[in-house]
Amino acid sequence: MRLQATGNLKKLISGYYGDLKKSAESGKPIAWVNVGIPCEIFYAMDIFPFYTENYGAMLGARKEAVKYSKFAEADGISKHTCSYLRSTYGSLISKEGPLGKLPEPTVLVETSNSCVTVLSWWRLIEKATHASCFLFDSPMVEYESTGSHLAYQISETRRMIRFLEAETGKKFDLNRLKKVVKISNEGKRLWRQTMELRTNHPSPLTGADLFTHMFPMVALRGTEQYLEHLKMLYRETKERIKSGEYPVAEEKHRFLWDNLPIWHDLRLFDELAKKGINFVTDTYTQAWGDKFMGEVALDNPIKGLAYYTGGGFLNVHIKKRFSVLLDIIGRYDVDGVVFHADRSCKSYSLIQVQLADQLRQKGIPSVIIEADHNDTRDYNRDSIIERIETLAEMGER
Amino acid sequence: MIKESEALNEFRTIRKNLPEYLKKIDKPVMGYFETYVPEEIIYAAGMHPLRISPNDRQIAVGGSKIESFACSVSINFLDQLLNGTLSFLKGVIFSRYCDSLRAIADIWQENSGDSFYHFIPYPTILTVESINFLSGELKKLVNHISGYFNIKIDEEMLTEAIRISNKKRLAVLKFYDLIKKGKIVINSADFFSIISLATIMDSSEYTQKLEQLMQQTELTDDRSIENSIKVAISGIMLESTQFFEIVDKTGMRMVTDDLMFGSRAFKELVIKTKEGPYHAISKRYLSKIPCSTKGNIDLRIDELIKDCKEAGVKGVIFYLVTFCDSEECEFPILRKRLQAEGIPVIGLEGGYRVSSEGQFLTRLEAFAEQIGEEL
Ligand code: SF4
Ligand code: SF4
Numbered sequence: 001m002r003l004q005a006t007g008n009l010k011k012l013i014s015g016y017y018g019d020l021k022k023s024a025e026s027g028k029p030i031a032w033v034n035v036g037i038p039c040e041i042f043y044a045m046d047i048f049p050f051y052t053e054n055y056g057a058m059l060g061a062r063k064e065a066v067k068y069s070k071f072a073e074a075d076g077i078s079k080h081t082c083s084y085l086r087s088t089y090g091s092l093i094s095k096e097g098p099l100g101k102l103p104e105p106t107v108l109v110e111t112s113n114s115c116v117t118v119l120s121w122w123r124l125i126e127k128a129t130h131a132s133c134f135l136f137d138s139p140m141v142e143y144e145s146t147g148s149h150l151a152y153q154i155s156e157t158r159r160m161i162r163f164l165e166a167e168t169g170k171k172f173d174l175n176r177l178k179k180v181v182k183i184s185n186e187g188k189r190l191w192r193q194t195m196e197l198r199t200n201h202p203s204p205l206t207g208a209d210l211f212t213h214m215f216p217m218v219a220l221r222g223t224e225q226y227l228e229h230l231k232m233l234y235r236e237t238k239e240r241i242k243s244g245e246y247p248v249a250e251e252k253h254r255f256l257w258d259n260l261p262i263w264h265d266l267r268l269f270d271e272l273a274k275k276g277i278n279f280v281t282d283t284y285t286q287a288w289g290d291k292f293m294g295e296v297a298l299d300n301p302i303k304g305l306a307y308y309t310g311g312g313f314l315n316v317h318i319k320k321r322f323s324v325l326l327d328i329i330g331r332y333d334v335d336g337v338v339f340h341a342d343r344s345c346k347s348y349s350l351i352q353v354q355l356a357d358q359l360r361q362k363g364i365p366s367v368i369i370e371a372d373h374n375d376t377r378d379y380n381r382d383s384i385i386e387r388i389e390t391l392a393e394m395g396e397r
Numbered sequence: 398m399i400k401e402s403e404a405l406n407e408f409r410t411i412r413k414n415l416p417e418y419l420k421k422i423d424k425p426v427m428g429y430f431e432t433y434v435p436e437e438i439i440y441a442a443g444m445h446p447l448r449i450s451p452n453d454r455q456i457a458v459g460g461s462k463i464e465s466f467a468c469s470v471s472i473n474f475l476d477q478l479l480n481g482t483l484s485f486l487k488g489v490i491f492s493r494y495c496d497s498l499r500a501i502a503d504i505w506q507e508n509s510g511d512s513f514y515h516f517i518p519y520p521t522i523l524t525v526e527s528i529n530f531l532s533g534e535l536k537k538l539v540n541h542i543s544g545y546f547n548i549k550i551d552e553e554m555l556t557e558a559i560r561i562s563n564k565k566r567l568a569v570l571k572f573y574d575l576i577k578k579g580k581i582v583i584n585s586a587d588f589f590s591i592i593s594l595a596t597i598m599d600s601s602e603y604t605q606k607l608e609q610l611m612q613q614t615e616l617t618d619d620r621s622i623e624n625s626i627k628v629a630i631s632g633i634m635l636e637s638t639q640f641f642e643i644v645d646k647t648g649m650r651m652v653t654d655d656l657m658f659g660s661r662a663f664k665e666l667v668i669k670t671k672e673g674p675y676h677a678i679s680k681r682y683l684s685k686i687p688c689s690t691k692g693n694i695d696l697r698i699d700e701l702i703k704d705c706k707e708a709g710v711k712g713v714i715f716y717l718v719t720f721c722d723s724e725e726c727e728f729p730i731l732r733k734r735l736q737a738e739g740i741p742v743i744g745l746e747g748g749y750r751v752s753s754e755g756q757f758l759t760r761l762e763a764f765a766e767q768i769g770e771e772l
Binding site (some may be wrong): 159317351 | 463521527692717
């Protein structure tokens with residue numbers, strides 16, 4: 001049984017990209033941003049935030065990433081770099097894509113809080129679009145942004161606002177931001193509650209469900225449609241538990257997925273579900289959960305947004321990554337961990353062998369599978385399924 | 398050409414027998430991996446700052462501890478950390494330089510036991526706030542070292558360390574300048590050896606030897622090397638003597654570079670500021686000609702073009718370490734800019750060491766022929 005929210009999601013996505021086009025037509029400022037940048041500020045300033053990762057994920061899910069990556073590769077970009085970078089940059093320079101030619105950015109805003117690769121990605125975009133660019137500087141932290149780090153993140157947030165005002169002519173209004181943040185907070189609460197429902201046995205959602213429904217969390221925080229959607233998702237998830245209609249009724253294995261999903265093969269989760277393997281939690285959607293993007297105090301929203309930018313999921317060190325893993329393994333009653341070694345994302349993937357070792361020491365079985373979140377080349381689905389099944393069999397023994 | 402000078406031979410010997418040299422260092426050694434970690438702080442602590450370079454050994458244990466799509470330099474670093482090669486170090490200091498090294502830092506943090514480990518949260522931009530932030534972080538580093546090793550590091554010690562590092566930088570810059578001007582004619586392999594040792598050897602000893610070398614040299618009538626084709630070598634962590642030897646074999650000669658441990662590491666001095674030494678050091682490191690991992694490509698390329706013109710190079714050899722994302726993205730931009738300036742460029746890709754001469758020889762010979770004709 002399909003979630004009605006999934007139908008609504010389609011509307012949300014087409015609405016978002018429709019708004020992007022409308023913004024371009026009406027002359028409303030468009031900021032190309034990457035995921036670490038808090039969209040609340042942009043909605044409060046009436047600037048359209050176009051999330052490049054999101055566009056990249058769309059290309060991946062449509063299995064079109066390679067088609068556009070090839071334009072980037074023809075421009076000299078190596079196949080080894082992040083496939084979000086390649087596919088979106090390829091779409092930009094070829095002036096082709098599911099939306100046709102991408103609307104021009106008024107400004108570019110990037111942050112270093114997820115990876116160093118972003119810096120290269122944005123240089124390429126900058127060279128291709130000639131738009132002025134702002135780098136929100138976010139040095140790494142051990143666990144969370146506090147003290148001088150937090151002060152620095154607050155000053156970066158203010159600097160970004162000054163840049164946006166100067167470049168777009170839009171004025172920043174703190175009261176408007178508070179209103180947007182209030183809605184954003186309500187949605188975050190619902191997202192957290194929905195994720196908590198996954199602790200149920202069996203889980204009311206599959207891995208694919210939550211990955212799919214991340215979209216509003218990434219790109220629409222603070223908007224009415226985001227809140228409506230999250231309410232719908234939460235309500236339906238609860239109803240599934242009440243009615244006992246579970247997507248994987250015979251849930252033999254409760255697994256955890258680490259890293260981005262394989263956007264071009266979300267059906268992998270359905271395939272595994274047939275064998276009683278459900279991904280009841282993952283680290284990726286947790287990056288939008290309360291530990292990394294929690295609610296923000298309304299009396300000082302800039303501080304709260306700065307705190308979460310500074311302590312983003314890929315901006316913390318291994319000890320926090322490991323503690324989060326252990327925490328959700330316990331809370332979701334996970335019996336096996338699948339580490340997706342995503343060739344594209346070194347920032348996420350390169351510590352997985354270490355994490356797997358540490359889990360082993362605690363008696364938690366795991367497997368590392370190699371793929372790419374967007375690039376379909378060199379994808380070996382059969383071997384991945386086989387490896388995950390072996391992990392499941394180990395648990396049965 | 399440099400006459401066979403004592404100093405040159407010493408540099409060659411040290412580079413060839415690096416492990417021997419390292420064994421003889423009589424101070425506690427603190428390791429780091431890239432030239433954004435301020436050596437001044439380590440000096441001020443009475444320690445020897447050692448930039449770890451990829452060694453020639455085949456990767457063993459490190460390879461099983463990290464995914465195969467990490468760059469081979471970082472895997473080599475991890476290997477050295479885990480297999481005991483670096484056990485003589487008193488500790489290591491990391492900063493977020495690239496996504497691969499950041500992972501090595503994390504993995505080592507979990508495996509370093511009680512040994513000293515520090516990660517500097519590093520800003521990427523140059524603003525008043527970023528300088529202040531880094532100053533604060535460097536103070537934390539000093540406190541960590543002081544507490545861990547029970548030593549006192551005061552501002553006077555830092556000022557003295559700054560003086561020593563600046564003196565070395567000035568000597569290195571003079572060396573580059575003499576080569577650019579043709580006052581010193583030296584083959585690429587020797588040039589590489591000398592430059593790479595600047596962040597490996599003791600600074601005072603290094604400066605003394607380099608100054609000695611610069612005094613001892615004079616042009617000779619060895620036309621074969623003097624008339625070789627002048628090139629610049631660009632990249633990031635290219636630390637294979639064999640590669641530079643291959644360049645020499647093709648009749649080309651590096652007269653300037655754009656490498657992480659090369660010219661990019663020495664161009665700026667630490668200039669005294671009224672805010673004190675931490676501020677001065679922070680300002681210097683944030684103003685460095687940026688590596689591709691810092692996302693400010695134009696500055697780097699402008700500087701490379703300027704150096705190429707000053708040195709009269711005929712072409713640029715760009716060496717890309719496979720899986721080094723930042724360089725993989727920056728190279729196409731760099732190539733376009735150089736070509737627009739009429740500077741031919743060849744891109745080569747490989748690992749942390751050259752597995753066989755044939756790997757690059759033919760392409761480099763063809764490049765030498767191409768740019769040689771344009772003379
Ligand atoms: S490398 Fe990873 S974190 Fe960086 S843009 Fe790509 S997917 Fe995102
Ligand atoms: S070669 Fe590139 S990816 Fe590898 S350690 Fe150096 S900077 Fe990082």
